[in-house]
């Protein structure tokens with residue numbers, strides 16, 4: 001889908017990007033991470049040519065992006081940034097319809113599309129469509145930003161720290177929403193963050209940059225288990241097992257055999273705690289570390305679906321590892 005080849009960008013004497021090579025497959029969510037100033041935003045912006053690289057090639061869907069019209073290129077790529085950049089004098093619905101407008105869609109079609117996108121990001125169009133951005137919370141504005149980026153149905157989405165201005169709970173919800181949307185509509189997404197947990201949770205692949213160069217490009221599990229060098233290991237920190245859990249939900253570990261369901265039911269009847277299937281594995285671990293022998297797991301209807309134990313979560317720290325253990 002995207003090939004970045006030998007991308008260079010210098011500012012004065014400093015290399016913001018130094019021979020960056022990156023292949024991103026269609027439908028993949030790739031997270032760019034690394035210390036402040038390492039070139040994440042610069043790299044993202046070279047893809048839609050808001051920043052022109054000094055050297056290298058950018059191939060998008062087989063086409064040389066550096067040879068295409070930058071304005072048309074930008075319209076074909078969704079872009080979401082930290083403080084959203086919504087137009088304050090346009091309503092939410094009009095904001096979402098901006099790119100379809102630029103692309104010349106007729107009014108009825110683009111407003112209908114805007115409402116579909118608002119619904120996709122779980123903002124009721126009837127309630128929010130006619131409001132102005134200043135009348136929304138920060139998290140709601142971020143949702144509008146995502147709806148706007150998706151409105152013209154781009155195959156490629158660039159997101160630069162889109163969730164870093166919101167509180168941790170809203171941030172987690174937005175992450176969950178993004179994963180859900182990604183399951184629904186499957187875009188190719190290049191996502192910048194400086195938050196390690198966010199990277200591990202969202203990424204199909206992580207690209208760790210340092211001083212404008214790629215240090216390691218791998219899926220999160222590989223990155224945590226097999227850091228390419230000391231810098232990668234230090235960057236991801238002390239608790240790789242715990243960090244890996246950020247990728248998983250209780251559903252990945254639940255025991256659903258009849259005996260487990262019976263044991264969970266008995267435990268709940270005796271007052272034991274429970275977690276929903278879609279809860280994060282780390283939240284379950286945290287409860288279990290409080291001293292519980294097991295946690296009952298409930299499905300979306302609230303019915304008991306099974307149980308999860310400390311051993312399930314820690315010994316088999318990931319479903320892949322569990323499969324290895326079972327083999």
Ligand SMILES: Nc1ncnc2c1ncn2[C@@H]1O[C@H](COP(=O)(O)OP(=O)(O)OP(=O)(O)O)[C@@H](O)[C@H]1O
Pocket residue numbers: 011014015016034035036037038039040041042043194
């Ligand atoms: N327009 C510019 N003029 C001069 N230098 C720039 C410009 N834009 C970026 N730089 C420099 O290029 C380097 C990479 O910047 P970039 O914004 O890509 O970093 P980043 O990884 O996104 O950092 P952060 O995590 O702080 O957002 C930095 O040293 C920065 O100072």
Ligand SMILES: [Mg+2]
Pocket residue numbers: 040041042
């Ligand atoms: Mg940046």
